[in-house]
Amino acid sequence: GESLVRINGAYKYKVEKSFLDQEEKVTNVFDMVNLLYKYYDNQSNKIEAQENIDQNDAKVIEIKVLKNEMKFNVTRFEVNASEQVELVLQNPDYMQHNLVITKPGKKDNVGKAADKMAADPNAATLNYVPQMGDVLFATPILNPDETYSLKFTAPSKPGEYPYICTFPGHWRIMQGVMIVK
Ligand SMILES: [Cu+2]
Known part of the structure; x- marks a missing residue:
């Protein structure tokens, strides 16, 4: 979705790295959104x-x-x-x-x-x-x-x-x- 496109490079990289480290499987867009949300938590x-x-x-x-x-x-x-x-x-x-x-x-x-x-x-x-x-x-x-x-x-x-x-x-x-x- 649109929110994924606008994430800055560093956070996107962190999320992708996290996938590899934890071998998390993203089965739908909501999993992806929830994972990204974790990284957004400290961002304001x-x-x-x-x-x-x-x-x-x-x-x-x-x-x-x-x-x-x-x-x-x-x-x-x-x-x-x-x-x-x-x-x-x-x-x-x-x-x-x-x-x-x-x-x-x-x-x-x-x-x-x-x-x-x-x-x-x-x-x-x-x-x-x-x-x-x-x-x-x-x-x-x-x-x-x-x-x-x-x-x-x-x-x-x-x-x-x-x-x-x-x-x-x-x-x-x-x-x-x-x-x-
Ligand atoms: Cu709205």
Whole structure:
């Protein structure tokens, strides 16, 4: 899968060496993922967003991916219109995930476009985020144990702004709503 491709050389080598040393047999992709996960355990990366927004004024929203459930632990949060927001997404799962906030009523449009990206050779480069105006804000794809801080200014128009993971196939159950008041 995609997660295997993005592992850096050293860890991949360690895993392969471990196979040889222990003569472990990998019978399916989940064995491989579990083995890789062991090596990911001590790895944690924090990537900062590029926007320069005064952090003292930002409303911080912390969202985690639920392990093995393909869901966010927060499915609804509120912000004020035009407020500075820092959304901190943590991925303790063994799969890759992102978080994409859409315009009101556009969740299905963006989700269906995301599913089509499964066949797009540039999808990983685009972080599986469909390039369309219905997307307002998006984190990159997070590998296991990565955290990303997404800073943005909340929309000025009150309403319900859906958010989804746009990794192909995830959005139908991996979603929530940002309420702008
Ligand atoms: Cu996902």
